[in-house]
Amino acid sequence: MPLQNVSGWSKLNVYPLQSGQFAARPGLRRIHTPDAGRNFVGGFSVLNPYTSEIWHYLFDVVSASTTALRLRIVDEDFVTWQEFPLGVNVDPRIITHAVVEGEIVITSPDFDTVWGLIGSGVIFAKKVASDNPATTAIDIPRGICSSWCNRVVIANGASLFISDPISATGGSARTFVGQNQNQRPAPVFGLHEGAGGLLVVLTSRGVYGLDAAAAATGIVGSNGTDWRLLNHHETYNYASSANIRGRVFALSRGGYLLVDIENNEEEGLDDVMAPRAYGPRVANDDYRSCRMIGGDEGPLVAYGDVLSVHALADDVRSWWTCAVDTTFRARGTLRTADGKELLLCEDGVYLPGGNVDGEQLLSSEAATQPKAVLAGIVSTDPSANPTVREVTYGASVGGAGSVYCAVRGDAQSATPPADTRSLIIGTSSWGATGVIYQPTPVVSRRLQFNINGDDVSVEVAADYPETRLHVGASVEFSQSAPQRPNDRGN
Amino acid sequence: MALTPFTGTVTQAALRNNFDDKTTTLTNNAVAGQSDHVVSVTRLALAIADDISLRCVDFTPADDYELRVLRLTLEDGTAGRTVTATVTVTDGDTTFLLDKTVSVTGTTIIGTAHANLDLRTTTGDRLRLLKGVPYRLTIGAPSAGPVTRAQASLVLRSRRRTG
Numbered sequence: 001m002p003l004q005n006v007s008g009w010s011k012l013n014v015y016p017l018q019s020g021q022f023a024a025r026p027g028l029r030r031i032h033t034p035d036a037g038r039n040f041v042g043g044f045s046v047l048n049p050y051t052s053e054i055w056h057y058l059f060d061v062v063s064a065s066t067t068a069l070r071l072r073i074v075d076e077d078f079v080t081w082q083e084f085p086l087g088v089n090v091d092p093r094i095i096t097h098a099v100v101e102g103e104i105v106i107t108s109p110d111f112d113t114v115w116g117l118i119g120s121g122v123i124f125a126k127k128v129a130s131d132n133p134a135t136t137a138i139d140i141p142r143g144i145c146s147s148w149c150n151r152v153v154i155a156n157g158a159s160l161f162i163s164d165p166i167s168a169t170g171g172s173a174r175t176f177v178g179q180n181q182n183q184r185p186a187p188v189f190g191l192h193e194g195a196g197g198l199l200v201v202l203t204s205r206g207v208y209g210l211d212a213a214a215a216a217t218g219i220v221g222s223n224g225t226d227w228r229l230l231n232h233h234e235t236y237n238y239a240s241s242a243n244i245r246g247r248v249f250a251l252s253r254g255g256y257l258l259v260d261i262e263n264n265e266e267e268g269l270d271d272v273m274a275p276r277a278y279g280p281r282v283a284n285d286d287y288r289s290c291r292m293i294g295g296d297e298g299p300l301v302a303y304g305d306v307l308s309v310h311a312l313a314d315d316v317r318s319w320w321t322c323a324v325d326t327t328f329r330a331r332g333t334l335r336t337a338d339g340k341e342l343l344l345c346e347d348g349v350y351l352p353g354g355n356v357d358g359e360q361l362l363s364s365e366a367a368t369q370p371k372a373v374l375a376g377i378v379s380t381d382p383s384a385n386p387t388v389r390e391v392t393y394g395a396s397v398g399g400a401g402s403v404y405c406a407v408r409g410d411a412q413s414a415t416p417p418a419d420t421r422s423l424i425i426g427t428s429s430w431g432a433t434g435v436i437y438q439p440t441p442v443v444s445r446r447l448q449f450n451i452n453g454d455d456v457s458v459e460v461a462a463d464y465p466e467t468r469l470h471v472g473a474s475v476e477f478s479q480s481a482p483q484r485p486n487d488r489g490n
Numbered sequence: 491m492a493l494t495p496f497t498g499t500v501t502q503a504a505l506r507n508n509f510d511d512k513t514t515t516l517t518n519n520a521v522a523g524q525s526d527h528v529v530s531v532t533r534l535a536l537a538i539a540d541d542i543s544l545r546c547v548d549f550t551p552a553d554d555y556e557l558r559v560l561r562l563t564l565e566d567g568t569a570g571r572t573v574t575a576t577v578t579v580t581d582g583d584t585t586f587l588l589d590k591t592v593s594v595t596g597t598t599i600i601g602t603a604h605a606n607l608d609l610r611t612t613t614g615d616r617l618r619l620l621k622g623v624p625y626r627l628t629i630g631a632p633s634a635g636p637v638t639r640a641q642a643s644l645v646l647r648s649r650r651r652t653g
């Protein structure tokens with residue numbers, strides 16, 4: 001039977017390589033954990049533009065009671081520099097921040113707005129009098145925020161508040177005046193600075209845009225720049241949209257789609273509906289209540305203990321799971337000093353990279369390592385009533401792990417022997433005449449089945465992070481079994 | 491944790507051990523690689539009418555400096571005179587000190603008196619003096635003068651870079 005191209009199958013713990021190949025996702029190393037009895041509920045990293053340091057802003061609550069929300073500012077080595085209690089007992093629905101000229105504004109609908117300097121501490125924000133004697137500053141609102149044209153925009157309900165710009169001649173990110181207030185037709189659930197400086201506002205009655213030109217005047221929009229309805233998409237939840245390199249994505253019932261232009265091309269998130277032997281089948285009636293995070297390579301969607309990771313440039317999306325701890329619930333991303341993206345989850349900060357899941361030290365390898373799984377349906381003639389006899393699949397597990405295949409949930413596996421062309425730790429010599437390191441080769445294994453029926457749902461899988469995966473699986477059938485009876489019983 | 495020398499066939503355990511040793515060493519060095527600095531101003535015979543130029547020092551950090559302690563030492567033969575030491579931004583812009591008043595007040599005794607403002611506690615006020623921003627450390631005029639010797643000093647800490 002023909003080779004099945006598995007590149008379009010539902011994926012679990014799969015990651016694209018630049019060469020067009022697939023591999024198991026990189027190892028996830030937990031390099032930082034929350035304080036005892038607490039778990040993270042949000043966070044982000046900010047680069048100090050004047051010293052090139054990275055500062056992490058981490059929010060945590062008491063795990064058992066979801067109380068005592070706290071902001072912890074840590075340096076790039078995760079050494080705590082400031083602990084700032086926010087005075088509320090809540091798991092915040094969303095935490096947003098805006099950075100303008102070395103000042104940071106942190107907002108949420110669930111706590112008072114915080115202001116500080118990048119590289120220094122934070123305080124609760126207090127209004128600063130306007131430099132324009134004709135305008136009067138109002139108290140700083142709470143809500144969600146975004147930076148926009150050297151200003152800070154805060155949305156509270158259906159109201160938008162736009163700060164004065166910070167410029168060489170004055171202005172403050174803490175100066176909000178009544179003249180720069182604006183009403184949208186419905187509550188605002190997302191704010192982003194999109195392509196070309198477009199302010200993108202997601203509401204429950206459509207997505208609106210305001211060009212950067214509107215910010216060129218002291219009173220925003222007074223130069224005649226109008227709001228535009230970008231997309232009729234309706235947004236009903238905080239943290240359900242993300243800005244990826246200037247393009248704004250938002251969660252929809254079946255997945256997510258671009259919303260900064262009218263668009264109906266949705267990225268579906270459901271896995272193929274079929275019996276599964278390896279990993280969960282991820283599906284949801286409505287993804288709009290999930291958490292969307294802007295990743296470096298594409299949107300991330302956190303749904304319970306699984307995370308959808310989409311590499312837009314490679315057009316490959318996969319769900320990720322992780323068993324370093326008992327949960328794997330993503331809340332945001334951080335960044336190292338050299339720009340590498342980190343995953344912020346409730347139970348810690350994970351560094352993607354390497355071929356093992358675990359804590360920071362290699363001696364703390366996790367007991368359960370991930371399995372990369374591809375699942376799909378092999379189309380057959382409805383009258384064929386086929387019997388699957390063999391599935392052959394290959395991966396570069398190199399003697400350390402196994403290759404797995406399953407047909408309609410019936411699982412088989414095999415462990416290829418270590419290949420002597422690769423470096424085997426503990427066996428190979430590094431002497432001048434010893435072996436030369438090269439990537440572990442892909443080795444195929446033929447696994448036998450005797451599964452009869454019309455539903456030929458197949459899974460192929462392999463152990464360990466960064467294992468290369470074959471893009472094809474061979475499914476062999478025996479000669480056709482008796483055909484289905486017709487409606488007359490013949 | 492210590493390095494295990496590689497000899498002959500390298501075991502997986504030795505590789506892991508040495509990797510973990512390096513990771514731990516790097517982390518410890520990074521945290522320990524901090525440097526403390528002191529900025530101080532001293533005025534002998536501090537009088538009520540002293541011009542500010544005689545009792546302040548202006549400085550512009552070349553790096554971001556964590557403000558750890560503000561100290562004031564007073565030496566006098568009379569008790570009960572109060573002096574305040576203050577950190578400000580030279581042009582008076584309070585933004586760069588997060589709108590906080592950073593000052594400590596000491597009272598003279600017969601002998602040497604000390605007063606400290608400790609900003610090292612992570613749960614308290616935390617400030618860094620920012621690179622390129624001109625700051626001023628000032629000894630205020632005494633409540634009754636003169637005071638034989640007044641010295642204000644700032645303990646600052648810079649962090650190492652990895653970026």
